[in-house]
Amino acid sequence: MSATIEGGRLQTAGRKAAAGGTRAAARRPAPARRTEETGPARVQAPAAEPRAETPLVSLKHRHLLGMQGLSSEEIEVILDTARSFAEVSTRTVKKVPTLRGKTVVNFFMEPSTRTRSSFEIAEKRLSADTLNFSLSQSSVVKGESLLDTARNLEAMAPDMIVIRHKASGAPHFLARHCRSNIINAGDGWHEHPTQALLDAFTIRGKKGRLKGLRVAIIGDLMHSRVLRSNIFLLKTMGADVVVCGPPTLTPVELERLGVQVTFRIDEAVEGADVIMMLRIQRERQKGGAFPTTREYYNLFGLTVERARRAKPDVIILHPGPMNRGVEIDSAVADGPYSVILEQVTNGVAVRMAVLYLLAGGTPGGLAD
Numbered sequence: 001m002s003a004t005i006e007g008g009r010l011q012t013a014g015r016k017a018a019a020g021g022t023r024a025a026a027r028r029p030a031p032a033r034r035t036e037e038t039g040p041a042r043v044q045a046p047a048a049e050p051r052a053e054t055p056l057v058s059l060k061h062r063h064l065l066g067m068q069g070l071s072s073e074e075i076e077v078i079l080d081t082a083r084s085f086a087e088v089s090t091r092t093v094k095k096v097p098t099l100r101g102k103t104v105v106n107f108f109m110e111p112s113t114r115t116r117s118s119f120e121i122a123e124k125r126l127s128a129d130t131l132n133f134s135l136s137q138s139s140v141v142k143g144e145s146l147l148d149t150a151r152n153l154e155a156m157a158p159d160m161i162v163i164r165h166k167a168s169g170a171p172h173f174l175a176r177h178c179r180s181n182i183i184n185a186g187d188g189w190h191e192h193p194t195q196a197l198l199d200a201f202t203i204r205g206k207k208g209r210l211k212g213l214r215v216a217i218i219g220d221l222m223h224s225r226v227l228r229s230n231i232f233l234l235k236t237m238g239a240d241v242v243v244c245g246p247p248t249l250t251p252v253e254l255e256r257l258g259v260q261v262t263f264r265i266d267e268a269v270e271g272a273d274v275i276m277m278l279r280i281q282r283e284r285q286k287g288g289a290f291p292t293t294r295e296y297y298n299l300f301g302l303t304v305e306r307a308r309r310a311k312p313d314v315i316i317l318h319p320g321p322m323n324r325g326v327e328i329d330s331a332v333a334d335g336p337y338s339v340i341l342e343q344v345t346n347g348v349a350v351r352m353a354v355l356y357l358l359a360g361g362t363p364g365g366l367a368d
């Protein structure tokens with residue numbers, strides 16, 4: 001398959017049709033060009049680690065279901081492509097015709113503020129047609145199955161389905177039964193791959209690298225799909241990951257994923273380059289994982305004093321939504337080391353890159 005940007009529009013040929021098929025491992029990039037619509041052929045990138053040319057690989061799979069199994073090359077391609085798309089959001093007219101004529105269904109069966117709006121903005125900035133579909137507006141509340149819902153959506157010939165679902169594996173199930181490209185926007189306790197990618201984009205933008213960084217991830221480790229996706233991504237990229245939470249919210253299998261586990265927050269943040277706080281997911285907890293939120297804050301909440309144990313240039317992330325005064329103090333969340341809102345900004349560029357690459361776009365994005 002080949003893919004080029006003509007006047008900012010994605011042109012593809014010979015696209016693989018089979019569900020679950022793989023992409024050609026390498027593509028020749030189209031020549032760089034400049035047009036009225038695309039703007040600069042090569043955009044100014046934020047600080048990033050010096051590295052060789054973007055490798056000529058793209059995503060091997062036609063779906064993005066999780067970070068588990070993605071290679072470092074695939075992750076690099078998404079992050080490098082997102083750098084190119086970040087520039088679009090700084091323009092007066094924040095739109096390129098790259099996905100004109102494509103239809104994307106945002107199928108959100110769980111609440112979302114950031115992910116859903118971020119995907120929708122990303123799709124609109126790429127000129128895709130979007131359909132938003134939530135639990136309360138769907139016939140799922142009348143008892144329709146996920147498969148029947150998906151088949152009916154497919155009958156309207158969308159190109160991509162972005163799905164958030166309370167059941168782990170729901171995106172994988174759709175991928176087995178649908179022709180569309182499936183993007184996991186969070187499935188149960190399992191994975192939230194675009195969150196991990198935007199976190200990595202944010203960290204790399206600030207630190208210039210991922211390899212060798214000490215990343216402390218603290219909070220409700222049991223129910224966090226953000227944690228799992230971040231562990232897979234960060235370990236693949238060579239970061240050192242330490243996780244910390246109450247024993248009642250720490251699954252035993254985490255050590256098998258190659259991370260250090262501690263129940264003491266001071267130990268976790270000691271010397272950290274990056275601190276990522278996770279939300280306490282009260283709605284997923286069946287009962288008494290900890291006595292009170294005040295006790296949780298006393299033992300595991302990130303305060304300014306605790307953050308001082310980290311490196312002087314530490315950055316602090318949180319995927320949101322935050323429980324202020326429970327897992328994080330407002331003075332930290334709104335303080336000088338917080339990059340929480342930058343994560344949200346970067347989410348649009350990362351999702352533009354994912355949509356573009358899954359549609360067959362050339363690695364590197366608008367630059368190529």
Ligand code: CP
Binds near residue numbers: 111195320
């Ligand atoms: N980070 C995240 O997934 O937030 P939402 O639940 O608001 O989408």
